[in-house]
Amino acid sequence: MSRFPERLREDLLRLGLSDYEARAYLSLLTEGPLTAMExxxxAEIPRSKVYEVLGRLEGKGWINPGEGRPAKYSARHPREALYIWRSIRDREMRRYEEEALDELENVSSAVQEKEDILIIIGLEAALSSVIGILGRCDEDVFVAIPEELTEGLDELLGALVGRRGRTSVLAPNADVARSIKRKLPGALVRVKSDMFGGGAICGASEVALLLGRGRGNSSQYLTIRADHPGLAALARSYFEHLWSLASDSGVE
Structure with a gap:
């Protein structure tokens, strides 16, 4: 990949391609149709991963389906690929917005009736809420760590040490991702630099959603904490969407 400008690779990562996907697309774009083994x-992609990478690129609209025997794959024209990928992401975002609206309206109508749905104000309180959920969770956990919570990273990761369930973490940058892997060697970690807010999901119901700050410099940091299966399912779906756009480059 050294023959391609680093800025170009970084642009593709920001557009939602993984490092392997960026390598594959650039190789197909510059060298023409190639078989998976070629x-x-x-592109220096492990054989065990190359078909998975090609499948994701095809699903995102960046390459054409393989043709012939053995199948050869080709890159779409960049303008066409970006148009298709933008359309896919726009459809996904509209779906998430519709799902979020339905669930948030349900939450809004239940806030005064249910003691297990809380609005939490302040960054320190947000961190404490996430740590509380992680510390008592015996199920799989999914954590998205925004830049604002990295100052409390050691305390947050301490709540995850020694867990038996699977741990999946989205980090805001590669340095934080490497710190997580050092302290939690068994965790699955990827990098997503442009996350809006963050949060933690425990199993099928408990969730803390970090919404960030509202408008204005003096606005308080807001968090929703709930034991609500619908809200947790929505958060899990959005986490998986971000995970599919995140990069594992430089994590190891």
């Missing part, structure tokens, strides 16, 4: 060699 692409594995040219």
């Amino acid at each position: 692409l594995s060699r040219r």
